[in-house]
Amino acid sequence: MLDARGLVRRRLGLRLWLSGGWLLLLLFAALLAPWIAPHNPLEQDLFTSRLPPFWMPGAEPGYWLGTDSLGRDVLSRIMHGARIALIVAFIAGTATMLIGATLGLIAGYYRGWADIVISRLIDIWMAFPPVLFAILLIAVMGPGLTSVIVAIIVIDWTRFARVVRAEAMTQGAMDYVASARVAGQRRLGTMLTEILPNVLPTIGVLLTLEMGIAVIVEAILSFVNLSISTDAPTWGGMIAEGRLAIHQAWWVLVFPLITLFLTVLSFSQLGEGLKDRYDPVLR
Amino acid sequence: MADLYTVSDLRLGLPDMTRKPLFGAAPRIGILHGLSFSVPKGEVLGIVGGSGSGKSTLGRVLVRLLEPTGGRVLFDGQDISHLPEDRLRPLRRRFQMIFQDPMSSLNPRRRIGGIIAAPLQLHGFDRISARVDEALDHVGLPRAFRHRFPHELSGGQRQRVGIARAIAMRPDFILADEIVSGLDVSSQAQVLALLAELVRDLGLTLAFISHDLSVVRRLCTSTMVLHQGRIVEHRPTDALFAAPEADYTRELLDAIPLPDPDQRWDLAAG
Numbered sequence: 363m364l365d366a367r368g369l370v371r372r373r374l375g376l377r378l379w380l381s382g383g384w385l386l387l388l389l390f391a392a393l394l395a396p397w398i399a400p401h402n403p404l405e406q407d408l409f410t411s412r413l414p415p416f417w418m419p420g421a422e423p424g425y426w427l428g429t430d431s432l433g434r435d436v437l438s439r440i441m442h443g444a445r446i447a448l449i450v451a452f453i454a455g456t457a458t459m460l461i462g463a464t465l466g467l468i469a470g471y472y473r474g475w476a477d478i479v480i481s482r483l484i485d486i487w488m489a490f491p492p493v494l495f496a497i498l499l500i501a502v503m504g505p506g507l508t509s510v511i512v513a514i515i516v517i518d519w520t521r522f523a524r525v526v527r528a529e530a531m532t533q534g535a536m537d538y539v540a541s542a543r544v545a546g547q548r549r550l551g552t553m554l555t556e557i558l559p560n561v562l563p564t565i566g567v568l569l570t571l572e573m574g575i576a577v578i579v580e581a582i583l584s585f586v587n588l589s590i591s592t593d594a595p596t597w598g599g600m601i602a603e604g605r606l607a608i609h610q611a612w613w614v615l616v617f618p619l620i621t622l623f624l625t626v627l628s629f630s631q632l633g634e635g636l637k638d639r640y641d642p643v644l645r
Numbered sequence: 646m647a648d649l650y651t652v653s654d655l656r657l658g659l660p661d662m663t664r665k666p667l668f669g670a671a672p673r674i675g676i677l678h679g680l681s682f683s684v685p686k687g688e689v690l691g692i693v694g695g696s697g698s699g700k701s702t703l704g705r706v707l708v709r710l711l712e713p714t715g716g717r718v719l720f721d722g723q724d725i726s727h728l729p730e731d732r733l734r735p736l737r738r739r740f741q742m743i744f745q746d747p748m749s750s751l752n753p754r755r756r757i758g759g760i761i762a763a764p765l766q767l768h769g770f771d772r773i774s775a776r777v778d779e780a781l782d783h784v785g786l787p788r789a790f791r792h793r794f795p796h797e798l799s800g801g802q803r804q805r806v807g808i809a810r811a812i813a814m815r816p817d818f819i820l821a822d823e824i825v826s827g828l829d830v831s832s833q834a835q836v837l838a839l840l841a842e843l844v845r846d847l848g849l850t851l852a853f854i855s856h857d858l859s860v861v862r863r864l865c866t867s868t869m870v871l872h873q874g875r876i877v878e879h880r881p882t883d884a885l886f887a888a889p890e891a892d893y894t895r896e897l898l899d900a901i902p903l904p905d906p907d908q909r910w911d912l913a914a915g
C-alpha cells in the first residue's frame with residue numbers, strides 16, 4: 363500500500379521564515395562579532411561622538427548606525443550586546459525549562475503529596491513581584507552574568523511548572539495512560555513515554571517564549587545597571603544611556619530597542635511556527 | 646470448566662471529595678455493594694445496566710485499575726484484590742482491556758506499530774515486529790498502518806487497533822468496556838463480528854460491558870444485569886432474554902426499540 367504522506371511537501375510558513383531568519387542573523391552577528399563588528403564596542407573617541415546614522419547629513423562612513431555620547435559605534439555595541447542577550451536566552455531559558463517542566467510533570471502526573479507541595483510552592487513564589495525579586499537576588503549575589511541567569515531561573519520556573527502541570531493532568535486522565543497501566547508499565551515509564559511526548563509541544567512553545575522573556579529581563583536588569591559591568595555592551599544598558607541623550611541622539615536609544623523588540627517577537631513566533639509545522643496532530 | 650474469575654462479596658467505594666472535611670478522610674460513596682459471581686474460562690459475559698449502575702467500575706476492578714474496598718477477586722485461583730502493582734505486573738499480560746473511546750485510548754503521538762508493540766516490549770516478548778503484523782492481520786487492518794498515527798484512522802479502524810493491542814499479548818481475559826458505543830452502526834457491526842471471531846479463534850474469555858442489550862444478546866453466552874451496584878440477574882443469555890426474572894431486567898428489555906412498536910419482544914425474536 364502506498365503511503366503518500368511523505369510526498370506532500372509542506373511550505374515553510376512566512377512566520378517561521380521571518381522569525382528564524384532574524385534569529386539566525388542575530389546568532390551569526392553574535393558569534394562573529396569580534397571579527398565582523400566595524401569597531402571596538404568599548405573604544406571611546408570624543409571627536410566622533412553623537413554621529414548620526416548613515417542616511418542623515420553629517421554621518422561618517424563606517425559608523426552605520428551612528429555613535430553614542432562617548433563616540434562608541436552603536437552597530438558594534440548591538441552586535442556585542444547580542445552575545446550577552448543570546449547567552450542569557452539559551453542558558454536561562456533551557457535551565458528554567460528543565461526545572462519547571464520536571465516539577466510540573468511530577469505534580470501533574472503523580473498528584474498526591476508531590477502535587478500539594480509543588481503547587482503551594484508555586485503559589486508562594488508567584489506572590490513575589492518578579493522584578494523586585496530579581497533585583498533583590500542580584501543585590502545579594504552581586505552583579506554579573508551568572509547572577510542574571512540564576513535570577514531568571516529562580517523567578518521563572520513557575521511559568522513552566524504551572525502550565526506543564528495542568529497539561530500533564532489533562533493527559534493523565536486520558537485512557538491511553540490507563541491503557542499503559544493495564545499493559546503493566548511503571549509510573550515513571552508512563553510519565554516519560556506516554557505523558558511527556560504529549561506535553562512536549564507545549565514545553566517547546568513555552569521555551570521560546572521564555573527565551574524572549576529572558577532577553578527582556580536581562581535588558582531590564584542592565585537598564586537599572588544590575589546586569590554585568592556597566593561598560594560592557596548590553597542592549598538594556600544602551601537603552602538606558604540613550605535615554606539621557608534622547609533629544610540630541612535618538613539613534614542610541616532606538617536601534618537597540620528595535621533589535622530587542624524584533625528578537626523577543628521572533629522567539630515567540632518561532633515557537634508557534636515550529637508547533638504548527640511539527641505537531642503531528644495539527645498536521 | 647474451571648473458573649477464570651471468582652468474585653465474592655466485592656465492594657467498592659470512592660471518596661466523595663465534595664463533602665471532604667478540612668481534616669481527615671472524605672466520606673466514601675458506595676458504588677458496588679457486594680457482588681458475587683464467577684466467570685468460567687471461555688465464557689463471553691455481558692455486563693449490562695443503566696447509567697451509574699457500576700458496570701464500568703466493576704470492569705476496572707477486574708483488571709485492577711481500581712482496588713476494591715471489600716471482598717475478594719480471584720484470577721485463576723490467585724487473589725488479586727489487594728496485590729501491589731509490582732506483584733501484579735507479571736499477571737497483567739493475562740488480562741487486557743479495550744477502552745470505550747478509541748481516540749483517547751491511543752497515544753496521539755505514537756504510531757500504530759509503536760502502540761501495539763509497547764506492551765509486548767514491557768513483557769519481554771520475542772519477534773515483536775512479527776507479532777505486531779500478526780495482530781494487525783487478526784483485526785483486518787493492512788500492515789502498512791503500523792506507520793500511521795491514530796488521528797489518520799477512522800473510528801472503526803482505531804477501535805480495531807485497540808483490539809489488536811489487547812490480543813497481541815495473547816491474554817486469557819479481555820475486558821471490553823462499551824467498545825462500540827462511539828461507533829456508527831456499520832462499524833459497530835464490523836467490530837462486533839470481529840470480536841466474536843477472535844473469541845472463537847483465540848479461545849478468549851471476554852467480559853463485554855454495554856448498555857445496548859441487542860448487542861449483548863448477539864454476542865454473549867451469559868448476561869449479568871447490574872442495578873445500583875447490585876446484581877439483579879445473572880443467567881445464560883438465552884434464558885434471560887426469553888424469560889426475565891427481575892423487574893428491572895424486564896424494564897430494560899422493554900426499552901429496546903423494536904422495528905414494529907406494536908410487536909412484542911418474544912415474537913420479534915421468534
